[in-house]
Amino acid sequence: MSERNIAIIGAGYVGLVAAACFAKKHNVVCVDIDEDKVELINNAKAPFYEPGLDELIKSGIKSGKLRATNDINGALESAEFIFISVGTPSKDNGEIDLSYVKSAAHDIGKALRNYAVVVQRSTVVPGTTRNVVKKIIEEQSGRKADKDFGIAFVPEFLREGNAVHDFMEPDRVVIGADDDRVTDNLLELYRDFYPKMPDSALVTMSIESAELVKYASNLFLATKISFANEVAELAEKIPNVDIVDVMRGVGLDKRIGPSYLGAGAGFGGSCFPKDLNAIVHFARKIDVPPFITEAVLKRNRRQIERIVSFVVDQLGKLDDKRIAVLGLSFKPGTSDTRESPALKIVNELMRLGAKDIIACDPKAVDEAKRVFGESIKYTEDPFEAIKNADCAVVVTDWDEFKNISPDDFAGLMRNPLVIDGRRIYQPEKFEGRVKLICVGRYIQR
Numbered sequence: 001m002s003e004r005n006i007a008i009i010g011a012g013y014v015g016l017v018a019a020a021c022f023a024k025k026h027n028v029v030c031v032d033i034d035e036d037k038v039e040l041i042n043n044a045k046a047p048f049y050e051p052g053l054d055e056l057i058k059s060g061i062k063s064g065k066l067r068a069t070n071d072i073n074g075a076l077e078s079a080e081f082i083f084i085s086v087g088t089p090s091k092d093n094g095e096i097d098l099s100y101v102k103s104a105a106h107d108i109g110k111a112l113r114n115y116a117v118v119v120q121r122s123t124v125v126p127g128t129t130r131n132v133v134k135k136i137i138e139e140q141s142g143r144k145a146d147k148d149f150g151i152a153f154v155p156e157f158l159r160e161g162n163a164v165h166d167f168m169e170p171d172r173v174v175i176g177a178d179d180d181r182v183t184d185n186l187l188e189l190y191r192d193f194y195p196k197m198p199d200s201a202l203v204t205m206s207i208e209s210a211e212l213v214k215y216a217s218n219l220f221l222a223t224k225i226s227f228a229n230e231v232a233e234l235a236e237k238i239p240n241v242d243i244v245d246v247m248r249g250v251g252l253d254k255r256i257g258p259s260y261l262g263a264g265a266g267f268g269g270s271c272f273p274k275d276l277n278a279i280v281h282f283a284r285k286i287d288v289p290p291f292i293t294e295a296v297l298k299r300n301r302r303q304i305e306r307i308v309s310f311v312v313d314q315l316g317k318l319d320d321k322r323i324a325v326l327g328l329s330f331k332p333g334t335s336d337t338r339e340s341p342a343l344k345i346v347n348e349l350m351r352l353g354a355k356d357i358i359a360c361d362p363k364a365v366d367e368a369k370r371v372f373g374e375s376i377k378y379t380e381d382p383f384e385a386i387k388n389a390d391c392a393v394v395v396t397d398w399d400e401f402k403n404i405s406p407d408d409f410a411g412l413m414r415n416p417l418v419i420d421g422r423r424i425y426q427p428e429k430f431e432g433r434v435k436l437i438c439v440g441r442y443i444q445r
């Protein structure tokens with residue numbers, strides 16, 4: 001397949017990763033309303049941390065296959081594919097906020113001149129691509145879907161922290177489209193880009209089914225995490241039980257699988273919480289009781305309370321204690337702090353009177369500063385964080401924290417007490433030297 005012209009609207013985690021990866025082969029232009037982002041990309045810099053992304057952007061800019069712009073008109077002139085990757089956050093009531101998607105569709109409609117396949121990639125509730133995106137483009141362009149432009153929904157499944165790898169080697173590509181020309185165009189694009197992908201991993205279906213695949217996948221993964229957390233709380237009350245062993249035993253069952261069974265501080269990030277809230281809202285709107293989704297969210301909120309209660313149970317009063325919070329990003333490998341359990345834990349500790357919190361993260365300190373300002377202290381060095389602390393709470397499982405040994409904790413802390421909220425330490429090594437409280441391991445009271 002020859003080089004194709006691709007325009008990607010929204011240069012965030014999803015859009016920019018796709019752009020940088022596609023630019024290995026195709027001509028890609030990213031359109032974003034954020035001028036700083038556009039400038040950074042054109043200067044060959046990633047606006048956020050994602051392993052491997054900086055290098056890909058550099059090579060894309062160098063080869064001339066990647067560029068960014070604020071000007072959607074120019075960007076769409078020769079585009080054959082237009083990907084929409086703008087944010088779909090939650091409104092206060094949990095409902096999906098489609099304002100960015102609507103505005104992107106509006107801009108595309110105004111700028112559309114030639115036939116192009118518009119591919120909705122932002123996660124949206126079923127019906128949105130057809131009833132909102134397609135409709136707005138038709139209204140604004142005066143053109144007809146299927147005839148003058150194509151429309152499809154292709155969900156994105158990448159994980160932040162592994163985004164480049166996930167984009168380059170996805171488990172599957174789901175194409176939701178009604179029109180054969182659109183389906184064929186997309187199959188050709190993806191078959192060519194993923195030459196090793198078996199045909200069985202390229203699945204086609206209706207637009208609405210594809211929209212629901214994305215929500216169903218996130219609901220299932222979040223359910224696995226909340227399931228592990230629920231069993232973890234049982235484990236804490238049963239002598240000799242450790243959730244790590246239990247989930248190893250459970251996950252080896254091929255019907256279940258080992259991934260997403262890590263008990264801990266719960267899930268966060270820009271997807272699971274907001275997508276589950278969107279499901280609850282959408283389900284109620286169409287008269288379906290969202291039993292599982294609500295329970296998963298409730299269990300997730302409880303994990304924050306439980307980690308904080310471990311700290312309070314051990315320290316008593318918090319106002320005269322130094323607490324080191326290890327981790328700020330919602331998971332390792334990213335600077336993203338959206339819906340991060342760490343931020344919720346810091347907030348809760350402050351609400352309960354903690355006045356001396358030092359938070360440590362290798363990549364997300366700048367993001368957290370925007371939230372907490374000078375209310376807490378920050379460091380990127382875990383050893384500095386634990387120095388003179390009365391308690392260290394592990395909230396994100398960065399490798400940097402795994403390297404802290406029991407001797408380091410014992411030697412540097414004022415009171416060697418560690419709460420392992422991500423199960424990164426081996427309890428046997430801490431026995432008799434440092435008090436270690438682990439999520440999902442029997443806690444003697």
Ligand code: NAI
Pocket residue numbers: 009010011012013014015031032033034037085086087088100103104107121122123124156157158159160270271
């Ligand atoms: P993001 O917030 O990082 O990026 C969105 C970008 O779109 C921003 O740079 C923003 O300035 C830009 N934007 C907003 N309106 C625009 C417009 N009218 N024209 C041009 N640019 C515009 O969002 P992120 O995380 O990349 O997510 C995008 C979508 O992908 C969401 O629906 C999300 O649920 C979904 N998704 C996200 C994943 C993730 O790991 N972050 C994984 C899979 C799906």
